[in-house]
Amino acid sequence: MRFAKRLDAVPPYLFAELERKIEERERAGIDVISLGIGDPDLPTPEPVVEALARAARNPSTHQYPSNRGTDEFRAAVADFYANRFGVDLDSETEVIPVLGGKEGVAHVALATLDPGDTALAPDPGYPPYTSGPVFSGANVHYLPLAEENGFLPDLDGAPDGQLLFINYPNNPTGATADVDFFTRAAEWARERGPIVVHDNAYSEITFDGYRAPSFLEAPGAKDVGVEIFSLSKGWNMTGWRAGWIAGNAEVVERYRHLKTNLDSGMFEAVQAAAVAALTEARDFPREMAEVYERRRDLVANALQEIGLDVSPPRATPYFWARVPEGYTSASFAELVLEQANVVVSPGNAYGPSGEGYVRLSLTVPDDQLQEAASRIKASLVILQP
Numbered sequence: 001m002r003f004a005k006r007l008d009a010v011p012p013y014l015f016a017e018l019e020r021k022i023e024e025r026e027r028a029g030i031d032v033i034s035l036g037i038g039d040p041d042l043p044t045p046e047p048v049v050e051a052l053a054r055a056a057r058n059p060s061t062h063q064y065p066s067n068r069g070t071d072e073f074r075a076a077v078a079d080f081y082a083n084r085f086g087v088d089l090d091s092e093t094e095v096i097p098v099l100g101g102k103e104g105v106a107h108v109a110l111a112t113l114d115p116g117d118t119a120l121a122p123d124p125g126y127p128p129y130t131s132g133p134v135f136s137g138a139n140v141h142y143l144p145l146a147e148e149n150g151f152l153p154d155l156d157g158a159p160d161g162q163l164l165f166i167n168y169p170n171n172p173t174g175a176t177a178d179v180d181f182f183t184r185a186a187e188w189a190r191e192r193g194p195i196v197v198h199d200n201a202y203s204e205i206t207f208d209g210y211r212a213p214s215f216l217e218a219p220g221a222k223d224v225g226v227e228i229f230s231l232s233k234g235w236n237m238t239g240w241r242a243g244w245i246a247g248n249a250e251v252v253e254r255y256r257h258l259k260t261n262l263d264s265g266m267f268e269a270v271q272a273a274a275v276a277a278l279t280e281a282r283d284f285p286r287e288m289a290e291v292y293e294r295r296r297d298l299v300a301n302a303l304q305e306i307g308l309d310v311s312p313p314r315a316t317p318y319f320w321a322r323v324p325e326g327y328t329s330a331s332f333a334e335l336v337l338e339q340a341n342v343v344v345s346p347g348n349a350y351g352p353s354g355e356g357y358v359r360l361s362l363t364v365p366d367d368q369l370q371e372a373a374s375r376i377k378a379s380l381v382i383l384q385p
């Protein structure tokens with residue numbers, strides 16, 4: 001058999017390798033705690049589950065959905081943007097469902113990039129910012145996110161490109177951006193031409209009273225781009241594959257055009273559940289943010305005790321920590337696995353500028369996180385002063 005070369009152009013998905021390592025140790029009877037993957041451990045809020053069950057019993061949801069989404073879904077998204085961000089969206093033309101943010105990221109790339117185009121992507125960054133463009137035959141130019149710049153890209157030093165991915169609150173660094181940064185990005189894109197795709201997977205998971213803005217709050221943002229929003233993390237809905245693209249009507253339409261040729265949209269019962277998330281469970285992400293804030297403090301304390309220099313994030317369920325002197329991302333992740341049987345993600349897996357960091361995910365139950373923290377404190381004595 002012969003297969004398409006485009007698949008060889010992207011590395012195996014990051015977590016495939018992590019999962020292999022965990023399985024290896026578990027087969028050897030070792031109890032491994034994984035802080036590798038960001039998949040919420042707690043259940044989806046009950047009103048969302050109820051709405052799905054109700055809608056699934058209604059035979060009208062059993063037929064093909066439309067790629068555009070139901071009127072109710074698009075209206076609920078527009079209401080959410082008005083109330084949460086003060087952003088006005090035309091629910092007819094400026095909103096469309098995605099089957100999770102990941103699908104949105106990859107297919108927006110396919111809808112906007114030609115072979116030979118350049119996509120600008122954050123480094124470190126979420127892996128589909130690379131695979132989407134690569135599958136489109138485009139080149140990826142990485143924009144380093146340096147700690148001394150607050151993990152924001154240097155747009156003035158960036159080359160021309162057809163597409164710019166940004167993502168705040170940021171995975172993996174946990175960094176946040178204010179509306180000023182989004183305004184600069186929108187102005188920059190207006191001058192330089194690229195379509196901006198802001199990947200907003202984490203705006204509802206924020207701590208210490210901080211409220212994250214939407215890219216669409218920036219003046220002129222809708223003229224230059226879109227925001228991809230995901231229900232996965234705020235509402236514990238990673239399994240449901242639910243989110244949307246909102247903003248520039250032409251980008252929304254091109255994405256729709258592409259998708260009508262690939263699939264037939266989001267199950268209408270899932271759309272009803274998404275409406276329930278945005279209405280009946282509107283405040284649920286606040287409860288989750290409190291859980292993650294507590295866990296963040298627990299991890300900060302454990303890392304400080306082993307002598308790491310940490311700055312706790314004010315958003316996202318991730319902790320991005322600099323590895324100690326003398327270690328690389330990989331050697332420190334290896335050390336934590338060997339000595340504490342805890343899996344952390346090596347930062348370089350998110351791009352070359354992630355070297356020197358590891359990412360710990362807070363999406364494990366409190367008792368396991370507590371146990372992981374205790375193991376790290378007890379076993380990594382080498383780092384203690």
Ligand SMILES: Cc1ncc(COP(=O)(O)O)c(C=O)c1O
Binds near residue numbers: 126241
């Ligand atoms: C930056 C970022 N974007 C998008 C997603 C995708 O989320 P989903 O496809 O579950 O909506 C994730 C998930 O980890 C993420 O970290």
